[in-house]
Amino acid sequence: MDAGQESFDAFVRARLPALLRFAHAVCGDPHTAADLVQDALERTGVRWERIQGTGDPEAYVRRAIVNGRTSRWRKLRRESLVDDVPEGRAGMMQQPRDEEMWRLLATLPPRQRAVLVLRYYEDMSEEQIARTLGCAPGTVKSQASKGLAKLRAALADQREASWTS
């Protein structure tokens, strides 16, 4: 096995669980997360020598995951698909979670959701998020602001509905 292959394998072994969690946060579904990570790592593996040379291969993989998610979302939206078919999660999720917040996150466009995930899950700064997503810090700021505003409005609507019902 050559050195490039060894370093790629080591990278995958070390970062796979974290990348799966990140993808899960970005797309909201563990099965899609596994597909997105597989796809992103395959793309990374093909160009590993060059990507490794940038010094931050994980940023490349994260961007590939977000782009993969965005691309799927655009395609589904173009085809006027709505909610996923309800299904069990095949034992992949053991922990209870804030379903209301997950449902609301699922309503955000992928870019806004990715910004919020990187900010509140990865604790990244605006500069780091901008580098990861390949956009300007100003875009990060506006996307975060829009995403939070939507979540606040949706939560307020839900509370109002629960008081009046």
Add this chain to the structure above:
Amino acid sequence: MDELEQRLRTALADDALQVLPRPDALSTIRAGVRRRRRRTRVVTAASAMAAAAIAVAAAVTVPAMLDHGARGGKPPVTPLSGSWRVAETVPLPSTAQNVTALSATATVVWVGAPGHLLRIDTTSGAVTTYDEPGTPLALAATPRVLWVAARGGSGCLLEERNAISGQRLMLHQVACRAGAALAVTANGPDAWLVVGGPSHVSLGLYAAGRSRPVRTTTVTGSSTGVHPLAIAGAHVFVLTRTPATLRVTRLAQDLRGTPVSADAPAGVIGMAYGTHRLILATGAGESWVDPQTMQVRHLADDATRDLTTGNSLLWSVVGREPTTLVVRDPVTARRIGAVVVAGTVSHVLAIDTDLWAVASGDDNRTAVLRLTPVGGK
């Protein structure tokens, strides 16, 4: 930090996001990287040849014809686009001319015939024959385990064999009616077996090394098609026929939870999974199913009687004597190439960018062919 931000942090905690990596994740990723590298070479070669495709189609016919008589009865093959060539031909012994099943991994091809099982080492070309207690109707090969679904005199069997030595490791007796359809597919150490019945099909999950099925369930309808079973992402899909309709049903791989069904197109005869979509073949064309939403959409209009997918390629088997193997992009339906086999192709299986095909020539001799992209290995 306000309440919303606090809830976001809590919702996005590690515990709530846990996705366990599959045990074979690294090897699957490595294989994916290799496939993409090969695919890049194929697409590059196909693009370079596209300008000359018409000329090639006309000119390649004679040079591509194989020496039919002197080399063990290989069926003549004409690559219309010039993108694939016959890299290997393995004539099958006279005891295994009536092929009933085919499966393969990157290094081994398995062929089933009544009373026999053949292991073809693709590196050395060595053929090893094993006795089988019945007729293998479906094979599912993984690098370590071969699963054989067979019908014997007293019922149905699911065998687990060592993929290296061919030695039988486990034999499961499976209840079935006479003439029941069998299908098996495998992923890592797990295998899924479908046994057809008159009003429902039985679906079982088996694990290598275990003497009993992990879980079994049933799906309404009788089994239908040449490939009624497929794995797609985290799901397993089953094709069934009820008096009113054809159905494709999605179940979790552990067979727990509620199955989700959708109407399949009329005349559907099989399924294959590739590039995040489930491809359905009908006698009049191909459709695809989004594994998440179960929405069915039209893909192409080949009169397909069998199909297989590999490395972002969809192979459709069209016609008999000659048989045309149409290669498409499963997402855009763009036709990448076509290969004409001057004989009948009975089984196909794509592995990466290669295709393994069981073909019979005009002298009724049967051989296993390996088609490889021009410029490939």
